[in-house]
Amino acid sequence: MSFFSWAWDWVTTDANWHGSGSIPQQLVAYLGYCALPLLIAALIGVPAGVAIGHRGGKRAVVVINTANAWRAIPTLGLLILLAVFLGFSPLTWLLPLVVLAVPPILVNAYEGVAAVDPSVKDAARGMGMTPWQQVTRVEIPNALPLILVGLRTAAIFVVATATIAAYIGLGGLGRFIIDGLASDQYGPVAGGALLVVILAVLVLALFAGLSRLVIPAGLRKQAKTE
Amino acid sequence: MTHRITARSGAAVLAVIGLAAVAACSSSSSSSSSTAASSSASATTSASSGSNPLSPGGSSTSVVIGSANFPENELLAEVYALALQAKGVKVTTKLNIGAREVYYPQIEKGAISIIPEYNGTLLTVEADPTSTAKTTAAVDAALTAKLPSSLTVLNPAPAQDSDSVTVTAATAAKYHLKTIADLGPYASSMVFGGPPEFKTRPDGLAGLKANYGLTFKSFDPLDESGPITLAALTSGKVQAADVFTTTPQIVTDKLVSLSDPKFNFAAQNVIPLVYKPDLTPTIESTLNAVSAKLTTSALLQLDVEVITNKEDYTTAAQNWLQSNGLG
Numbered sequence: 001m002s003f004f005s006w007a008w009d010w011v012t013t014d015a016n017w018h019g020s021g022s023i024p025q026q027l028v029a030y031l032g033y034c035a036l037p038l039l040i041a042a043l044i045g046v047p048a049g050v051a052i053g054h055r056g057g058k059r060a061v062v063v064i065n066t067a068n069a070w071r072a073i074p075t076l077g078l079l080i081l082l083a084v085f086l087g088f089s090p091l092t093w094l095l096p097l098v099v100l101a102v103p104p105i106l107v108n109a110y111e112g113v114a115a116v117d118p119s120v121k122d123a124a125r126g127m128g129m130t131p132w133q134q135v136t137r138v139e140i141p142n143a144l145p146l147i148l149v150g151l152r153t154a155a156i157f158v159v160a161t162a163t164i165a166a167y168i169g170l171g172g173l174g175r176f177i178i179d180g181l182a183s184d185q186y187g188p189v190a191g192g193a194l195l196v197v198i199l200a201v202l203v204l205a206l207f208a209g210l211s212r213l214v215i216p217a218g219l220r221k222q223a224k225t226e
Numbered sequence: 227m228t229h230r231i232t233a234r235s236g237a238a239v240l241a242v243i244g245l246a247a248v249a250a251c252s253s254s255s256s257s258s259s260s261t262a263a264s265s266s267a268s269a270t271t272s273a274s275s276g277s278n279p280l281s282p283g284g285s286s287t288s289v290v291i292g293s294a295n296f297p298e299n300e301l302l303a304e305v306y307a308l309a310l311q312a313k314g315v316k317v318t319t320k321l322n323i324g325a326r327e328v329y330y331p332q333i334e335k336g337a338i339s340i341i342p343e344y345n346g347t348l349l350t351v352e353a354d355p356t357s358t359a360k361t362t363a364a365v366d367a368a369l370t371a372k373l374p375s376s377l378t379v380l381n382p383a384p385a386q387d388s389d390s391v392t393v394t395a396a397t398a399a400k401y402h403l404k405t406i407a408d409l410g411p412y413a414s415s416m417v418f419g420g421p422p423e424f425k426t427r428p429d430g431l432a433g434l435k436a437n438y439g440l441t442f443k444s445f446d447p448l449d450e451s452g453p454i455t456l457a458a459l460t461s462g463k464v465q466a467a468d469v470f471t472t473t474p475q476i477v478t479d480k481l482v483s484l485s486d487p488k489f490n491f492a493a494q495n496v497i498p499l500v501y502k503p504d505l506t507p508t509i510e511s512t513l514n515a516v517s518a519k520l521t522t523s524a525l526l527q528l529d530v531e532v533i534t535n536k537e538d539y540t541t542a543a544q545n546w547l548q549s550n551g552l553g
Contacts, residue, residue, distance in 0.1 A: 080453055080454065083453065083454050083457050084453050084457050087457060087461035087463065088457070088458065088461060088463045166447070167449070167454065168448070168454050169419070169446040169447055169448050169454070169458065169463075175447070178422055178447070179422040179423070179425070179447060181422075182421055182422035182423035182447075183422065183423040183425075183426050183427070
């Protein structure tokens, strides 16, 4: 049997859609395991990246390189380490996923703001905007395409990785994958993986829609003519 | 321009430092596994040269003792090797060969002469997957009947590395727990932790219910007697867990493995698996003498020494043999 027939048979089995630990239940739980770390990472990464991009200079280089090196931290390793040292507080699963999601958000927000055309920044200053106005009205709108790229990358990372929550006994789609592997049942393994993939594709679509909504029309036009 | 260059080279230096730090962290945490990997690589190369097709059945002058790729098994192989050397048997060791599916075909054809095994798993994984034998005697009888003709087992040691229902010493004292049966009145208020498959496998929750009438409040799927399970047990997230009986944390974290009088879990006695043509009376009597002294608590203590205290395998094995008059 192929991956898809394993997955399809499992996903279309009616019994897997009802009761405790069913697909809808774990899917909802999984969205929670993805959304919360992503929200926290965005609250850290976007303001930090924008601030660093706005100030620029040597310190920016340090922060951005640290953030990039930060990506080398293995998520599963961190999870097990925290389980051993913190026990089973919410931080144990939250922290590794936040650590995973912050770097792409921060680096892209920085790049977006730092790359705003200097003449645009000069114009903003020349019009008498305060530094706060320059950031909120000029730099952030101009950096939005890249900020969204960062958020999208982080969202895909988190959606593809939050299955590890199941490793410390929590729920979510990882439950199907880990339990299936442990008991040699490939249906739930393939099915769980397929659901993760579908979710990741939906996230992509969501961000494509989001970028149409929030990116200023002028910027989109500019991108087209370029 | 110079300023720019400094900034850029500074960044490069930083990146290198960052990478080095990350590498240092990960290498220090996995130093044992990296040495294990290198020794396994050398073991494989020497194994291939050792299985010389020109000397089928192994040479009669030297026996080859192998081991699986986990610390306790390597330690047991060292114990066997040193005990045999003390009796004048020429021994070469090929430790850390791999998992059972790697070393089993090797011993079956005589590239390895002796390997420390566990009777229950040996029976159900290699000799007879359909076997339902549970007690040490039943497992050994089934093994003797079902092993391929080139292989045999010697006497089992009392030492067992088996699944167990384990609780903290505090829980055991509070409810006066000695055997799994003692959990009867308390199980319904306890959360049980174990590997995910414990929920469905026959000697898992179903076995505990059938043999001891236990129904736990709920089940937490964790790992296989690893750091997650132990953290869950010591932090009180679960009150009882499936822990292997020679896990060093039983000593260091003050845990108690409850005895299993109804054999819910199959016996897992340490037993020497031997390639028959290489077996001599000296080997048989020496290893039987070793097995007679090897209890679960002795093996657990040895595991604490090599896993927790990072003592050298050879030293730990030698000390144990000497203190038991076998070295």
